[in-house]
Amino acid sequence: MKACYPGTFDPVTKGHLDIIERAAGLYDEVIVLIMRNPRKKCTFTEDERKALIEACLAGQPYADKVRVDIGSGLTVEYVKKIGAKTIIRGIRAVSDYEYELQQATANQILAPEIETLFMIAKPMYSFLSSSVVKEIALNGGEIAPYIPTEIIEQVKEKLSRYE
Numbered sequence: 001m002k003a004c005y006p007g008t009f010d011p012v013t014k015g016h017l018d019i020i021e022r023a024a025g026l027y028d029e030v031i032v033l034i035m036r037n038p039r040k041k042c043t044f045t046e047d048e049r050k051a052l053i054e055a056c057l058a059g060q061p062y063a064d065k066v067r068v069d070i071g072s073g074l075t076v077e078y079v080k081k082i083g084a085k086t087i088i089r090g091i092r093a094v095s096d097y098e099y100e101l102q103q104a105t106a107n108q109i110l111a112p113e114i115e116t117l118f119m120i121a122k123p124m125y126s127f128l129s130s131s132v133v134k135e136i137a138l139n140g141g142e143i144a145p146y147i148p149t150e151i152i153e154q155v156k157e158k159l160s161r162y163e
């Protein structure tokens with residue numbers, strides 16, 4: 001069975017990667033879907049975000065079960081197109097719940113055959129978001145605890161030039 005993990009991943013963090021690994025433990029194939037959202041101002045381009053995720057996956061024992069793609073439009077349409085039945089989302093705190101509930105309910109109405117599966121963040125990552133990583137990097141702080149070693153330099157480099 002396939003599952004789709006959609007998100008912005010701007011950039012991917014250890015929290016996202018933990019969800020990907022756990023999803024790969026449950027499903028035969030996990031498609032990490034970078035959703036194009038014209039209303040969201042992202043730091044990294046879609047291709048850069050894809051390359052960052054792929055760099056983190058390389059060498060992981062579950063890597064052969066994971067594929068990264070870029071999509072636009074309705075997530076449920078993409079999920080149907082690839083023949084998956086599950087959307088994976090992560091929940092860090094109560095603050096995530098309201099938004100996630102709204103999205104999942106909208107998707108349930110659009111496509112009742114597709115389920116949203118929520119995975120609770122590991123406590124060590126429950127405060128971690130792409131925005132936190134960017135804020136720390138922009139202010140010259142250490143981002144090593146939050147993102148894998150493989151992509152630290154790329155993320156730092158991009159943020160040092162970002163205004």
Ligand code: ADP
Nearest residue numbers: 006007008009015016089090091121125128129
């Ligand atoms: P979106 O803009 O779709 O929320 P994000 O890249 O911010 O995209 O997050 C994608 C998904 O991953 C969301 O379900 C979010 O709650 C979850 N997520 C983000 N950070 C973490 C984390 N540290 N631990 C677990 N889940 C997370």
